[in-house]
Amino acid sequence: MDQFNGDSLYAAARKLGQREYSKNISKGQTGYLPFLDGILKNIEIVYEVDLGIIDLPLKKIVGTYTYGRSRSFASNYMPLLTPKSEFALKWKNLCRAHINEGIRDPIKVYEYLNWYYVVEGNKRVSVLKFYDAYSIPGRVSRMVPKRDESDITISIYYEFLDFYKKTGINVIWFTKRNSFNILSGYLDNFVPDDNLMDTNKYKYFTNSVYLPFRKVYLELGGQKLPITTADAFLEYITVYGMPDGIDEQALKSRLSGFIIELEQMSNNERTQIQTVPIDTGENLISTLTTFVRPRKPIKVAFVYAKDVNTSSWTYSQEMGRVHVSKVFGETISTSFVDNVPETPEAYDTLKRLAEEGNDVVFVTTPAYINPTLKAALEFPGTKFLNCSETHSFKHVDTYYGRIYEPRFLAGIAAGAVSKSNVLGYVGTYPIPGVINGINSFALGARMVNPDAKVKVEWLNCWDNVQEAKRASESLMKQGADIISHHDTLLNREVSGEYGVYTLKSVDDERGGRGEYIAAPVWNWGIFYEKILRNLMNGSRRSFSQGQKMINFWWGMDSGIVDFFYSRRLVPPETQKLLDFLKNMIINGTFSPFTGPIYCQDGRLMVKNGEFATRDQIIGMDWFVNAIDSQLPKIDQNSQSIIW
Numbered sequence: 001m002d003q004f005n006g007d008s009l010y011a012a013a014r015k016l017g018q019r020e021y022s023k024n025i026s027k028g029q030t031g032y033l034p035f036l037d038g039i040l041k042n043i044e045i046v047y048e049v050d051l052g053i054i055d056l057p058l059k060k061i062v063g064t065y066t067y068g069r070s071r072s073f074a075s076n077y078m079p080l081l082t083p084k085s086e087f088a089l090k091w092k093n094l095c096r097a098h099i100n101e102g103i104r105d106p107i108k109v110y111e112y113l114n115w116y117y118v119v120e121g122n123k124r125v126s127v128l129k130f131y132d133a134y135s136i137p138g139r140v141s142r143m144v145p146k147r148d149e150s151d152i153t154i155s156i157y158y159e160f161l162d163f164y165k166k167t168g169i170n171v172i173w174f175t176k177r178n179s180f181n182i183l184s185g186y187l188d189n190f191v192p193d194d195n196l197m198d199t200n201k202y203k204y205f206t207n208s209v210y211l212p213f214r215k216v217y218l219e220l221g222g223q224k225l226p227i228t229t230a231d232a233f234l235e236y237i238t239v240y241g242m243p244d245g246i247d248e249q250a251l252k253s254r255l256s257g258f259i260i261e262l263e264q265m266s267n268n269e270r271t272q273i274q275t276v277p278i279d280t281g282e283n284l285i286s287t288l289t290t291f292v293r294p295r296k297p298i299k300v301a302f303v304y305a306k307d308v309n310t311s312s313w314t315y316s317q318e319m320g321r322v323h324v325s326k327v328f329g330e331t332i333s334t335s336f337v338d339n340v341p342e343t344p345e346a347y348d349t350l351k352r353l354a355e356e357g358n359d360v361v362f363v364t365t366p367a368y369i370n371p372t373l374k375a376a377l378e379f380p381g382t383k384f385l386n387c388s389e390t391h392s393f394k395h396v397d398t399y400y401g402r403i404y405e406p407r408f409l410a411g412i413a414a415g416a417v418s419k420s421n422v423l424g425y426v427g428t429y430p431i432p433g434v435i436n437g438i439n440s441f442a443l444g445a446r447m448v449n450p451d452a453k454v455k456v457e458w459l460n461c462w463d464n465v466q467e468a469k470r471a472s473e474s475l476m477k478q479g480a481d482i483i484s485h486h487d488t489l490l491n492r493e494v495s496g497e498y499g500v501y502t503l504k505s506v507d508d509e510r511g512g513r514g515e516y517i518a519a520p521v522w523n524w525g526i527f528y529e530k531i532l533r534n535l536m537n538g539s540r541r542s543f544s545q546g547q548k549m550i551n552f553w554w555g556m557d558s559g560i561v562d563f564f565y566s567r568r569l570v571p572p573e574t575q576k577l578l579d580f581l582k583n584m585i586i587n588g589t590f591s592p593f594t595g596p597i598y599c600q601d602g603r604l605m606v607k608n609g610e611f612a613t614r615d616q617i618i619g620m621d622w623f624v625n626a627i628d629s630q631l632p633k634i635d636q637n638s639q640s641i642i643w
Helices: 003-026 086-100 122-130 152-167 179-188 201-219 229-240 248-266 312-331 346-355 366-378 404-417 432-448 465-477 524-536 572-587 614-618
Strands: 045-057 061-064 107-112 115-120 135-145 272-274 298-303 332-337 360-363 383-387 397-401 422-427 453-458 482-484 500-503 513-522 550-554 561-565 604-606
Touching: 003 086, 003 122, 045 107, 061 122, 086 122, 115 122, 122 135, 135 152, 152 179, 179 201, 179 229, 201 229, 201 248, 229 248, 229 366, 248 366, 298 312, 298 346, 298 524, 312 332, 312 524, 346 360, 346 366, 360 366, 360 524, 366 383, 397 524, 404 422, 404 432, 404 482, 404 500, 404 513, 404 561, 404 572, 422 432, 422 465, 432 453, 432 614, 453 465, 524 550, 561 572
Parallel strands: 061 115, 107 135, 272 550, 298 332, 298 360, 360 383, 383 397, 397 550, 422 453, 422 482
Antiparallel strands: 045 135, 107 115, 482 500, 500 513, 513 561
């Protein structure tokens, strides 16, 4: 390379540096390269460790060690000093060396929070970054700060240290706690074909899976999102599973739609909450859109985790399917698939339903949310809806009922009838959608019985006869004379324990039911009928089509949930209160979560006279002070859901 070319190369690099410097200055930021000595001024380093010589991704080298060296470079590591300086001459000589023989000598760096700061070799890094090289060897000294769980970056870094010790992977960084642990679990089960690997599986994963994913992701504009590539990768494998390798063309096809979901997730885009149905009239056929085929029945499929003989939830959903079949007659054809595993393998069922030409698929449990999203991305011609209170996506509309409203009324009935003032509640999983129901029940009981307290037993499953019996017996031993259980009044043969009922005395059959007092009820047929009318009438404003996130969150005012009680067992004065409050809830003038509401440790969670917001309700991870049981640690993944 002659002198002219060297001058041109340096001039081009310096221009990039000046542009970066000016951009940062205009934002009120320093234009120079960050330096570690300044970053550590108020940081307590607990120890240093020599990692030896390792391959350093250049994108992870973000600064130098001292203030003096930082003034030679812009924040993108491009040079700033004049072309006549000794610095410029050395930089151009390194360019020549890189072109002719390659830069091989390792640099010396400090690692802090998984970023690298150069002690010796700044100009080598600058030259290689100018040529967009991938990595450089470096001798690394790790500086470990004092653990501080209140600092999310340091907390994540300590997770990274465990991950790095196990895998030796240093190119990955997350912005959310526990992500390294989740990825580590995936890698534990990652067993690629031996014929594909010429090294250990962690290096194979990095070179053949993660880095190819990164390449495609960035080509599609992933760098514009305020998340790391690792964040995006973890969300991707949550839906699609861990691949053995990357087919770039197939990945591009998948990511083009998936990146829309990543964008809304990273930007915390608001979900459009539809709390009441949209009335589209009764003209079903004349305004049919191209969403369905004209003059042919709409094919609608329902997906169940259990069957009607073992699950009251499935039974209530099946009654909804039967209802719409009767209402619409030959206009639609319905089918169902039951006993579908609540695992990623549910995708196979959803794929088959799409391939069979179903226009609409109702997926009736949140445990299927990730397979549902995967199917919706791959089969845009089928409308997928998932029964979930807490998830929202652009490709999948979600729906649920405000079941906490009738549970509040059930709590009033239970509190009025109880003689021991101890009420039992059989919970499924300690997740927000269950917790808000328990809280609502307890608030209702306290409204009419200031001495009432609620004790909770957890099943940690959705339907289990033996566990339900155990829970009832345990609550009886704790003094409960009333128990709240499953929320359906349909088919008592399916669910012997449902609604709110009294317990027999100790002298009778242990844990047995006495009499039924009240029951919150799901009327899924009403929901499915109104949703299908919206679709058939072409009411596109009520569906996302990949543009808006829709969550149908209907309550007693829509009829999707309702409440029945025994007029023989509930006192007349309580009946008047129940009827009055039911009408107020339906009219929107009262909410079960009306403040003041205090949690168990005495904190005021909802102020006096205010209603809890939807986000507060669907994100509840605390018990009200009327509950005399400890809340287990919330396991958001208890249904294999990471989103």
